[in-house]
Amino acid sequence: MGKVLNFGELLLRICPDPAGDWLKENSLPFFVGGAELNVATALSLWGIPSAYMTSLPKNLLTDQVVAYVNDLGIDTSSIQYQGDRIGLYYLHKGKDLKNAGVIYDRANSSFATLKKGVIDWDKAFKDVSWFHFSAICPALSQATAELCEEALKEASSRNITISIDLNYREKLWKYGKEPIEIMPELVKYCDVVMGNVWAAEKMLGIPVAENLSVKADKSAYLEQAEQSSKMIKEKFIKCKAVANTFRFDHLQGVKYYSTLFTANKLFVSKQYYAPKILDKVGSGDCYMAGLIYGFSLKKEPEEVVDFATAAGFSKLFIASDATTLKPEEIKERVEKYEN
Structure with missing residues (x-):
């Protein structure tokens, strides 16, 4: 098994408390x-050879951060060193990146200013069998969108499996392009597509039934997941698997489950419920890592979706961006929350 190369912007998350203490x-x-670093961290922890590519300025802070990533067992040899700053964002504890209070400070970061035509892809893709990126990358700038397309063409020409997380961040799409103008041209290279039915609608033009979000019937969500997955596979013929997560946050707690459509069949995960969680950041990344982990080990689809769901749900109880739990610990952690 080759390495999984994860491509995206390394960020520092600053967490001011709501009271201002x-x-x-x-x-x-x-x-x-x-x-993408969160995905790389999980995979390395779970024994999957993991590499990470980003762009960082060359300074003491970068040296310390890269040393930290190396200590996680992640191959950092493909990191590009250029530009002037590391990207930042500010988010109160316990909130997720869809929260209106998130503040991004990523303009003109080293990653956002990295351009196509400068990366040695032969070196970057050496011993790589899987390439992963997210929809956050092309949201940053036109240059980054073009760089993503270059990376995907290079990976595809080498028969490397490609996955994408369709995570939509409205506050990042500020350079004059809508996701629907950019994402379809990138997703056409992807073998595995992960996200949710609303992200697929926003980014890929895959329609969602009117008023679906207010329905309480789980069967309606599963039906939509199957329909959306089929349409994605029809529109993007390279796609072999589509995963959709469903996380519902209520005053009473959080409900979580997911689906995986592959081999012309919808597989539905176990469902979990918790009255209280700790940190929403990185849950989707942990889920994505779970998919890559399962597919890399050639697990059956039901095993893949169940582990990915358990991994994503378990991350809700960890106060950091990436998981710290090994596979056996994940299964033990979530068992009591099965609903």
Whole structure:
């Protein structure tokens, strides 16, 4: 089995408390993350050869961050060093990246200014069998969108399996293009597509039944997942598998399950419920890592979707951007939440 190369922007997440006590204490908690790094971290922890490509400025802070990533067992040899700054974002503890309060500070970061035509893809893709990126990358700038397309063409020409997480971040799409203008041209290279039915509608033009979001009947969501998955596979003929997550946040707690459509069949995961969670950031990344883990080990589809769902749900109880749990710990952690 070759390496999984994860491509995206490394970020520092700064976590001010809602009450503003950080001002009195002169202290701000932070985490090293970024969607693709979170995937790389999980895969390395789970014994899958994992590599990471991003772009960072060459300075002392970068040296410390890269050393930290190396200590996680992740191959950092493909990191590009150029530009002037590491991307940041600010988010209160316990909130997720869809929250209106998220503040991005990523303009003109080293990754956002990395252009096509400078990366040695022969070197980057050496011993790589899987390439993963997310819809966050092409949201940053036109240059980054073009770089993603270059990477996908290079990976595809080498018969490398390609996956994408359709994570939609409205606040990032600010350079004059809508997702629907960019994403279909990138997804056509992908073998595995993960996200949810609403992201597929926004980014790929895959329609969702009117008022689906207010329905309480799980069967309606499963029916939509199957329909959306079939349409994605028809529209993007390279696609072999489509996964959709369903996380419903209520005052009473969080309900979580997912689907995987492959081999012309919809597989539905176990369902979990928790009255209280700790941190929403990185749950989807952990789920994506679970998919790659299952497919890499050639697990049966039902095993793949069940493990990915358990992994994503278990991340809701971990106060960091990436999981710290091994596969056997994940199964033990979520068992009592089966609903």
